[in-house]
Amino acid sequence: MDLTINKKKYSVNISPEDMLLNVLRHDLDLTGTKYGCGEGACGACTVLINGVAVRSCITKATSVEGKEITTIEGLASHGKLHPVQQAFLNVDVFQCSYCASGMVMSSVSLLKKKPEPTEEEIITGMQGNVCRCGTYPRIIKGIQEAVK
Numbered sequence: 001m002d003l004t005i006n007k008k009k010y011s012v013n014i015s016p017e018d019m020l021l022n023v024l025r026h027d028l029d030l031t032g033t034k035y036g037c038g039e040g041a042c043g044a045c046t047v048l049i050n051g052v053a054v055r056s057c058i059t060k061a062t063s064v065e066g067k068e069i070t071t072i073e074g075l076a077s078h079g080k081l082h083p084v085q086q087a088f089l090n091v092d093v094f095q096c097s098y099c100a101s102g103m104v105m106s107s108v109s110l111l112k113k114k115p116e117p118t119e120e121e122i123i124t125g126m127q128g129n130v131c132r133c134g135t136y137p138r139i140i141k142g143i144q145e146a147v148k
């Protein structure tokens with residue numbers, strides 16, 4: 001089966017039951033996408049499918065054949081960080097950073113839908129992403145910084 005990840009084609013030999021997260025991390029060594037809960041509840045495994053945030057731990061890899069998959073490794077372009085990545089660094093969002101790639105991917109998806117979200121909309125839009133260090137106020141600040 002062929003998967004298009006970060007604008008690159010990968011041929012993978014997988015079973016119909018394989019989840020996208022496992023294929024990314026174990027078959028393709030794209031380990032920027034993290035395993036948290038494995039049940040769709042924490043957001044650590046978030047990637048973009050055709051620009052929309054999805055939980056790769058509960059997404060069958062076979063279901064995304066032919067779609068554009070973007071992981072944290074594919075967000076920067078031409079040697080420049082994505083504006084959300086840069087904004088998160090500018091305001092020093094992260095502590096342990098385990099949730100970082102999922103937070104960034106969900107933020108990118110949110111800003112695609114709502115380019116100038118209110119604080120309320122940021123909170124609602126980021127509800128599915130958990131940060132065990134509790135850096136939520138800084139994540140909100142980071143998204144607001146990315147809008148500037």
Ligand code: FES
Pocket residue numbers: 034035036037038039040041042043044045046055056057058
């Ligand atoms: Fe996928 Fe937690 S690891 S949502």
